[in-house]
Amino acid sequence: MRRLLVESPTSLGARARLRRWDLFRANFPDVTEMSVLDLGGTVESWQRAPVTPRRVTVLNLFEPGESRDDSVVPVAGDACAARSALESAGSDTSFDLVFSNSLLEHVGGHARRVDLAREIDALAPRHWVQTPYRYFPVEPHWLFPGMQFAPTKARVAIARHWPLVHTRPKTYEGARSSVLWTELVGVTEMQAYFPSSTILRERLAGLPKSLIAVR
Known part of the structure; x- marks a missing residue:
């Protein structure tokens, strides 16, 4: 049943992810020319993505995966202390865009989310930060x-x-x-963490399903 809802290429989840990529490209049409930092993602997700930035650094507390080419660089480290982790790995600490999907709700409480938002703000002038909406009727995980x-x-x-x-x-x-x-957040929290961002609502059946802070 989960495969039909989420995992199959024709599932509701797969179709929702494609719509999210379309929204991402609409907000960042020049992404193919950007250096992107993905906080909490994996190398595999970028190898399958319909978007190809000039360069992607993937920072994950756990194993981010192995890369087949130089355009996707894996770094192990804590996203809430991203600059320190990147410096320790000898990686860049300045990017065109910080990208993060479904990480904010997993970092460990309000204080850690504040730290994450501070890192995101410091690392790039633009960002895309998505997280499931707390008040959608179905818990997404x-x-x-x-x-x-x-x-x-x-x-x-x-x-x-x-x-x-x-x-x-x-x-x-x-x-x-x-x-x-796993601690979901609402609009008020997102606006507090990202005060200079536009908060987009990703909808399902007319109801907000996830929130995206875009700058």
Whole structure:
């Protein structure tokens, strides 16, 4: 069922991602000439992307993947301390655009989101920062209605047993960690983190599904 909704090339999720790329290109039509920093992404995602910047540096706390060419550069490090991580890796610390999809809700609370926004602001004059909208009826990571509003114990049970979970944790501790590291935000928070940005709403069935800070 999850494959039909999210993973198949013809799924709702795949079609939504293509529409998001179209929106990205509409906002940054000169992206093919840009040096881009992707915070929280993977090399593989750029190898499959319908967009080809001049150069992409992919910074991920976990393994960002291996690159087949020099135009995509993987760097392991903390996005909330991106400048320090890039300097330690001998990488550039100045870019045309910072790009981030579905990272903001996973960095670990308000203070860390403030740190992330500060890094994004410092690293490039332009940015695209997408995150799922807290008040969309279906929690996007587990595809469970209203899960984001349930008590932690209930969310952990959903993470362990709900059949649409992408990768089901093998232990209670793993499920609890996934739940506690996922904290969706609303429009007010996004405007506070990115006061100089335009906040776009990505919609599904007329309802805001995700928020995108664009500058």
